[in-house]
Each structure stands twice: as C-alpha cells, then as structure tokens.
C-alpha cells in the first residue's frame with residue numbers, strides 16, 4: 001500500500017463529510033465523492049477483508065500503521081470520530097455506495113453514543129461498516145480478565161485467612177465483564193482459552209463467569225439476572241478454599257473420604273456467600289446447585305427444583321473443565337467438548353440450555369484449531385451466527401505446515417470461493433498454546 005492511496009482514502013472520507021454537509025444526498029458532488037470513495041475502498045479491499053481506520057490518542061491509524069498527517073489534513077474525519085467517541089471505523093470487503101452514504105449521513109446526524117450510531121447504521125441496512133467505541137480497544141478485555149483473576153484470588157485468600165471478603169470488587173468486575181461480553185462476546189470467549197495450570201482455580205472461576213455471562217446474554221438475560229449468573233460463575237468453587245490443597249490438586253483418583261470432602265465444596269460455598277453482604281441471595285443458591293445436575297445424579301442432594309439459572313453455571317463449569325489440561329486429562333478441543341456436553345444433554349445438562357449453548361458457539365467454537373481446504377491451519381476467532389460452518393479464522397500455519405510470522409484473518413463467509421473447514425486440528429501435537437494466542441490477540 002503506498003502512501004498516496006492511503007492519503008487518497010482518508011482525504012475522500014473527509015471530503016464525503018464536507019460535501020454532504022453542503023449539498024443534498026442526490027447532488028452530483030455528493031454522489032461523485034461517495035462513488036470515488038467506494039472505488040478506492042474496493043481497490044484496497046481486493047487483497048484484504050477489512051480496513052480499520054482508528055484514532056488512538058488523537059493519532060490516526062490506517063490499517064495498523066500510524067498516519068503522518070493529522071487533524072489539519074482531515075478535519076471533518078477527526079471531528080466526527082472525536083465528537084462521537086468513535087475509536088475505529090471498520091470498512092469490510094463488499095462495502096457499497098449506498099452503505100457509504102448512509103454511514104456519512106448517520107455520522108453527520110445528531111445521534112450520540114456509538115451504540116446508538118451502530119443501531120442507526122443497522123437500521124439503514126449497513127452491514128459492511130462497523131464502529132468501535134473509544135475505550136473498547138481490545139486491551140481493555142485483557143485488563144478486565146486480569147482484574148477478575150485478582151478479585152478471585154483476593155476473595156479466596158480472604159476466606160483462607162478467616163476474613164469475610166467484600167462484595168464491591170466482585171460486583172464491579174462482574175459488571176465490567178458483562179459489559180464486554182455484550183460488546184464482543186467472541187473476544188471474551190477467546191480469553192477463556194487462557195488455562196493457567198498453576199492458578200487453575202482462579203482462571204477456571206473467571207472463565208466460568210465469562211462463559212456463563214455469554215450464554216446468559218445469548219438467551220436474553222439482562223440486568224440483575226445476568227449479574228447473578230456472572231457472580232455465581234466467579235464464585236462457584238469458592239467452597240474449595242475449605243478443602244485441603246493436597247486433595248484439590250491430587251492427580252490420581254480420590255479415596256472415599258477425600259471424595260466426600262470435595263463434594264462439600266458447593267455447601268461450603270453457599271454458606272460463605274450467604275455471609276457476604278451485598279451479594280444476592282440467589283447467587284448462593286446457584287453455587288449450591290452447580291453440581292446437582294439436571295437428572296439429580298450429582299451432589300449435594302436437593303429436595304426442591306434446580307433453579308433454571310443453575311443450569312447455565314453447570315454447563316459453563318463443565319465446558320471450561322473439559323477444555324482445560326489437567327494431570328489426568330488431555331484438554332478437549334472446544335468442538336469436542338461441545339459434543340461431550342451434547343452427549344450428556346438430558347442427563348447432566350438441561351437439553352434446552354445445551355441446545356442454546358451449541359447455537360451460541362457454533363459447530364466450530366471460538367478457540368478451535370481448524371484445518372482448511374487449502375491445508376492451512378487456523379484458530380477460530382469469531383463465530384458466524386448465520387452459517388456456523390463458516391466462522392472467521394486467523395490462519396497461523398501455511399499450507400506446508402510452516403508457522404506464519406504474521407498470521408492473517410480470513411472470513412470464511414466472505415465469498416463462496418473462500419476455503420472451507422475440513423476438520424479440527426490438534427493444538428497439542430503442534431505445541432500450540434491457544435490461550436497465549438488469544439492473549440496476544442488482545443494485547
């Protein structure tokens with residue numbers, strides 16, 4: 001990409017705003033500028049799937065490269081992005097003149113808030129231009145993930161030391177995770193692939209919370225109910241603080257007595273949570289019930305009904321455990337884990353909820369390593385709700401099996417001739433750490 005065409009695109013975006021401010025939409029100047037912009041974008045998107053125009057600290061970034069020119073050169077583009085708190089405008093392959101004019105009009109109208117702008121764009125049928133809000137850069141996802149790890153660690157340490165933990169940090173971080181799940185659940189689900197063997201319990205707790213929040217929001221929960229699911233996910237194994245570490249970390253099978261102890265953790269957890277001021281009562285019930293199972297074959301014994309929201313935590317708990325490497329178990333690929341859950345549908349898990357979970361994850365869930373028809377190998381980074389067999393992948397190995405220095409994104413739904421997934425590949429045999437991959441993705 002030469003400097004000139006980069007400048008051309010930015011200048012034409014800028015003049016699209018300028019001309020539309022002066023003339024009605026059908027005016028030849030407006031039509032001419034938009035047409036020119038569409039042509040320049042189409043030219044650029046011949047070899048790429050998308051163009052990201054971003055603004056970081058008042059600096060313009062074009063396709064990941066900072067632009068030397070600035071505010072004076074593209075004043076209208078700057079004022080639109082700053083004024084509307086837009087961090088990035090993403091143009092995707094296939095963007096049309098009609099979409100561009102709707103985009104320009106939407107950004108010139110009085111709407112504020114990126115969420116509102118997005119709604120307006122989608123109402124106008126714009127599907128190839130997306131916006132990202134300031135502060136929603138991917139770095140924030142990892143920051144919140146790490147904050148959540150700290151919160152679980154502090155909470156469990158407080159309990160170990162006989163102190164009653166505080167509810168505020170838990171509530172704050174669950175709120176932040178919920179917000180990020182709503183803004184981009186794929187990025188959050190990607191982070192649940194971080195499985196730290198040494199701090200298993202902390203990572204597992206955060207992962208269960210994220211997976212629970214994603215499934216919860218997918219089935220339409222919001223507000224307090226979503227908060228309850230997220231909090232229960234984060235604290236579901238808190239009762240393990242009451243069990244000796246040797247048993248928790250024991251690699252081999254447990255003796256009868258040891259197993260009886262482990263089975264106490266939901267009961268201990270419920271008791272602790274009930275004592276924490278500010279955590280909703282329902283959270284303790286979900287924690288108590290997270291191993292009961294749909295057919296009641298689990299523990300502890302329960303007289304009444306299992307709460308429907310408990311089934312979300314149970315599924316999230318099992319999914320994360322299955323996809324995690326442990327002494328006695330090789331991790332399952334996300335797609336394999338999903339198959340196991342489906343096999344236990346109606347037994348351990350509520351069939352309706354498993355069905356929803358499968359719909360949410362797609363055939364190849366985020367984090368699955370897949371082989372393409374080109375023999376390239378990639379990681380699924382975003383599900384495709386319309387055609388679950390054609391998600392967005394990041395290609396990491398070329399067709400000869402060589403690891404790419406610069407992995408690239410490939411939307412398998414972008415064209416009928418795009419490569420297809422032929423099957424999943426084993427990350428272990430390639431010594432690939434999917435968690436580390438996602439950490440880099442957002443870092």
Ligand SMILES: [Fe+2]
Nearest residue numbers: 236237290291
């Ligand atoms: Fe548990």
Ligand SMILES: [Fe+2]
Nearest residue numbers: 204236237317
């Ligand atoms: Fe668990």
